[in-house]
């Protein structure tokens with residue numbers, strides 16, 4: 001009996017050199033956003049000289065996988081909302097590293113309404129291989145309630161422009177935005193999947209000090225998801241995308257001291273993605289173990305790399321499986337050669 005979910009880690013992960021341009025290029029502050037807390041980025045404008053210096057410094061560091069492709073990523077703002085001479089300055093600083101082959105490609109994040117065919121063409125010429133669009137939702141009412149200032153239709157237009165230019169597209173979606181519900185979040189994810197992005201990131205909406213959402217929260221006008229709700233919803237969205245072969249490359253914000261110091265409420269956990277995968281893995285195991293003939297003994301084989309998501313936080317998954325009687329007559333083994341997130345059950349009765 002074999003049940004498998006495809007692994008999304010086939011290619012070696014790129015080595016990413018991040019350059020934060022906190023809130024630069026943004027037309028306003030979206031309700032939930034405080035990039036300085038989220039990224040820990042300092043105030044001040046990054047210039048071409050700083051970009052070149054950051055790349056040079058990081059390329060000189062010893063790397064665990066020196067064969068991994070190097071990407072330079074501009075995050076934390078709306079890159080294509082910057083004045084054209086600033087865009088040229090920042091992207092231009094990376095050109096010598098692209099030309100020498102030390103950097104494979106550039107990536108950046110921006111707003112969907114700041115992409116046109118001309119901008120997409122310009123980015124392609126500059127060596128930008130991936131653009132991550134802060135879509136956040138594909139529901140117009142949720143977008144309006146979150147103060148985004150763009151529509152769901154503009155997300156579709158931006159994806160089409162970027163694909164037409166030959167740029168890979170990432171979509172960032174948020175869980176638990178003002179006005180959102182399980183129904184709208186699932187519909188939003190299906191709509192996003194239909195746009196065929198190359199990758200997706202899922203971020204739970206957190207209440208961060210200094211964001212307009214913090215005011216609503218203090219006034220009792222916004223209630224964030226609980227961690228349990230966030231994990232459950234994250235799992236359902238993950239399933240929608242991965243079922244269509246769209247990798248979810250991150251779930252949950254990058255943990256940082258500045259984020260933890262300024263976060264007031266919301267479904268935060270430093271290993272949010274692992275909690276989601278662990279829950280999904282539990283469901284998969286429960287189905288596989290529940291379907292086995294109980295009069296036989298079985299060996300349950302799992303990937304060694306999955307041991308922690310199998311066990312869950314505080315061994316919770318194993319305890320639940322034991323409580324359900326699903327591990328009776330089952331010997332669990334971990335194999336270094338097994339495909340990640342696959343479940344192999346073999347009868348060991350002679």
Ligand code: SF4
Pocket residue numbers: 023026027028029030033034035076077078111134
């Ligand atoms: S969510 Fe994006 S567009 Fe809105 S303020 Fe933050 S970085 Fe800028």
